Amino acid sequence: MGTEQPFSEHAERATRAYGAAADHYTLPTLGFWDRFGSATVSRLGLTPGMTVLDLCCGAGGSAIPAAYAVGAAGRVLGIDVALPLLELARARAAHEGLSNIEFRHGDATQAGLPAGSFDAVVCVFGVFFASDMTKFVQEMWRLVRPGGALAVTTWGPGLFEPASSSFWRHVGEVEPALYKSFNPWDEITTPSALTELLTGAGVPRPDVVAAEGRHHLEQPDRFWDIVLGSGYRATVEALRSDQRDHVRESLLAELRLLDVTVVRTDVVYGIARR
Numbered sequence: 001m002g003t004e005q006p007f008s009e010h011a012e013r014a015t016r017a018y019g020a021a022a023d024h025y026t027l028p029t030l031g032f033w034d035r036f037g038s039a040t041v042s043r044l045g046l047t048p049g050m051t052v053l054d055l056c057c058g059a060g061g062s063a064i065p066a067a068y069a070v071g072a073a074g075r076v077l078g079i080d081v082a083l084p085l086l087e088l089a090r091a092r093a094a095h096e097g098l099s100n101i102e103f104r105h106g107d108a109t110q111a112g113l114p115a116g117s118f119d120a121v122v123c124v125f126g127v128f129f130a131s132d133m134t135k136f137v138q139e140m141w142r143l144v145r146p147g148g149a150l151a152v153t154t155w156g157p158g159l160f161e162p163a164s165s166s167f168w169r170h171v172g173e174v175e176p177a178l179y180k181s182f183n184p185w186d187e188i189t190t191p192s193a194l195t196e197l198l199t200g201a202g203v204p205r206p207d208v209v210a211a212e213g214r215h216h217l218e219q220p221d222r223f224w225d226i227v228l229g230s231g232y233r234a235t236v237e238a239l240r241s242d243q244r245d246h247v248r249e250s251l252l253a254e255l256r257l258l259d260v261t262v263v264r265t266d267v268v269y270g271i272a273r274r
Contacts, residue, residue: 014129014184015081017234018058022084024229025059029222032215032265037061039211040124040153041069043271049073050119053143055108056080056126060089060101066122067093067101076101077118079108109136116145124153127197128184137201144274150203156210156266157189163223163255163263170250171235174243178235185231194270206272213265220255223263224248 024030041062046052048071054063057078067076078101080086086103093101108123109130121140130136137152144150158164172179180186188194191208198206217223227236236244 013234014231016237017231018082019084020237021229021231021233022059022082022088024225024233025085026088027225027229029217029225030229032213033058033061034064036153036213036265036267037063037124038065039267040122040151040269041065043269044069044120044122044149044151046070046074046120051117052076052120052122053111053113053118054078055111055121055123055140056129057086057089057103057108058082058125059085060092060103062122062124063089063101063103064092064096064098066120067098070100072100074100078103079106079111081105081107109139111139111143113143115142116148118143119145119148120151121148122151124151125155125185127152127154128187133188133197134201137197137203141201141203141272141274146274148274150270150272150274152194152198152270154188154194154268154270155185156213156268158264158266159185159189160215160223160226160263160265162258163226163251163260166254167223167227167232167247167251170247170254171239173250174246175239178238183231189266189268191268194268198270198272203272206270208268208270210266210268213267215263215265217261217263220258220260221252223255223260224252226263227251 046069050070052066057063057080063076063078089103121143191210195208
């Protein structure tokens, strides 16, 4: 499947972070993974019998709704570097009786699949993990058949604010070297940035739109579930246990004081048709 090349630094860190995050990934607090995966798929207009490729598929947030959309006559293939997330995706597909979906472990940027193999190629919150995003988009576009579509979804600006800034401030207090050491999603957060990426990769006339999002927390303490079930897990895992405890206690005390029960989850959707 083209996994002979070493993963990029971002991909390696994503593998470790999201592999560890799998233990929190499916908690109700992290329902945004499924919500935005479904929202991305809904923009494609999939019909029964289509074939779909989901790159950086995670636990199936977009692959599962795609499998329902294309029906028994269709086919969905998901690829991700994090085995624990793939195990979650496989278990979910089996539980829901979906036999038209397959999940493979591998580097999504080097899938090694034939050109024009899919009616739709999807990448939700994954393009920024590629060491060369332009090359990754070129590869995705290569895999879209004539008449097919490409969907790339990224986070918008200010992800998880106001809680995110508090998290990073408390991290910086105990370990300055880790302050915002792994935020690849910050590299592309606006419609103009995503449009530039797509067109620069040879994708013509993409339809790119920003959508405001707000994610509600049952209580301020639930933000720690997001920390442990997202890319922030990479930073948490790099802390000593005493540092981790200090960050958690200080962060949650601040969020309780401010009564933070809503965090920002803006996204940018990009759709292109061949």
